[in-house]
Amino acid sequence: MSETAAPPAKKSLLRKVGRWAGFAVFMVVGLAAWDYLKDGREPIDVGVIPGAGWLTIVAGICIWVGVLLLNTRLFDLIPRHGPLSFPYDAGLAWTYSIAYRIAFMLFGLGVLATAAACAGMAFQAGLLADWGRLAIGVVFTILAAATVAMFGCLIFLRIPVLGFDPEGLENDDHRLEWSEIEKIGVKRRLSDRRIELFLVDGHPLGPIYRFSLKEVGLTAGEFLDKVEAMAPQVRIERPAN
Secondary structure (H helix, E strand, C coil): CCCCCCHHHHHHHHHHHHHHHHHHHHHHHHHHHHHHHHHCCCCCCCCCCCCCCHHHHHHHHHHHHHHHHHHHHHHHHHHCCEECCCCCCCEEEEEHHHHHHHHHHHHHHHHHHHHHHHHHHHHHHHHHCCHHHHHHHHHHHHHHHHHHHHHHHHCCCCHHHHHHCCCCCEEECCCCEHHHHHEECCCCCCCCCCCEEEECCCCCCCCEEECCCCCCCCCCEEEEEEHHHHHCCCCEECCCC
């Protein structure tokens, strides 16, 4: 969930570019392997279920909608995310919100359909004794099944994502004591889901540590109100609007 260290803007940009570059490489390699899988010496059916092309289209839509929701600002258009609190000693904590779990579910259902399609293609390649396509089909099936299992855990398990207590704050990457934070601010509006922590001089995370609240479904205003009640000694800077 964290995005920055010194210098914050540059690190955030590099991480974002790296994530999309990695996804692009994965797509290119995957599409090349998929093309080989479906265009061997004898044709095999590439649909999730033979004759149900609509199901393949729906699976593709689910995957892309899930990817866009989880990796872009489209998620900010959702008015209510459904925050889910989490048991936390002497403080407050949240797990993935209902809206975020729906995005996981969309992506997971699409990948589940893809796993079924890959298994079917591997089976057909085996019947044709086409060992190259059989190997690729098995690898695709294993990767898709592992992805489904991972997202299944994220959907059904309650994992703490963000929490704080009278001593400090922690997300899934770092623990910060309140004494390490000079002030907490919001870059634009209280309805946004991004927080900026202005850290003490010389902090290893840099002068500003930014993170998103979209995973837990809180707005910046809700987050600041809860911090103010839990740790009144922390300086909070709210935007004028």
